[in-house]
Amino acid sequence: MPRRPTPEIICTRLQKAVDEVVMPHIPLEDRYIRTYPEMLSDFAQATKDGWTAERVVECIKLVYTWMPTRGELRIDMNVAEQIATELNIGIDTDRLIKLASELAKNSMVSGSKFLHFYDPARFPITDSWLQELSGKPDPYYRVDYYLDYKAGVHLVDEPHALRAQEWAERAFGYEVHRTRAIEAVAFYLIKAGWHHDTTALA
Template identity: 25%
Template sequence: MENFKSFTVEYFVSKALSLSATPNNQYLSVYHDLLDFVQSIEKIDRKSFVVVAHIVYGWMPTILDYKFLREDDYSFYEENIKIGNCSVEFLSLIKEKINNSIVGGSKFLHFMNPEMYAIWDSKVYKALFDKKGRGYNTNNIENYIQYNLTLRDFSQKPEMVMIQNILKEKKYIDKEITNMRALETVLFYSIN
């Protein structure tokens, strides 16, 4: 497991300040459309989980292999996502259901609850540890838990106002985003 304790919120401020100005990226431009659609879903059931999983994988360069079953307890998923459950047991279940991938699972969870879950992938890993994220490192649930809990802590810091303002000034965001998304955006775009 990687050491996330060495990071500070100042690290994220520094990364945000070093971002290039004015990105032009479809990845950024469709984020709010996808988020708005997912947030408009009224009933959480198998159909909504399958649709959200496909939306997330449409946003990724990987084909989806989901394992949501008709007999799954979707109220269980909904309750745990709503409270931001970050336990090994719950995240293992999400990983198993979505391509056996915590990367895909993190994106799914983020769109379902962007306040509590950050997106995790190989670019974020590289930004944090300055080394290529191999499958084991990026598909490791313990690494995702530490990353997500670290970002949850940082998302409550007063420096988040500065990070959000930098992202707006450099045109990485034009609408409100959660602090979790802001931190992940800084990492994702700090890698060329």
């Protein structure tokens, strides 16, 4: 069994993705690209107005428009109250991640999206495609795996980050923060069938 990827290995995989991605000639078109600026705007307005449990619920429901949902969306209102308080302070990254993972369906995937729209510089999005980079424990993607993935994204060097941002501007038709650009390069490549080199974990 291979060992778990470190943030440094995750960073290497992300940089390889940036090296191999093809610069698009025209913007891509999908609902994620189309709705992304609106999601950022909705979350920015919530931050400006001040977070409440009710606003947290509204915004996590928006997040689930980006995700397939099976069954009823159960939101923990106690967690919604706690994360609203933390979002208004905005300082304790580890606590925000823990609470976001517990907010709806104990999902770190939805939690990562929620936090990204709240602060796109600090929190990268993860999903079932991107978990290939950091490993996917069974049955759920855990907070500690997300922390390693987040660290790996932030370790990406400036030349790779700038190339990812150039790719994203061409692919999306608008500028995004380096965190989003790096994650998006890997997402679209992996979804198209790209595989990173696993020899580093042998």
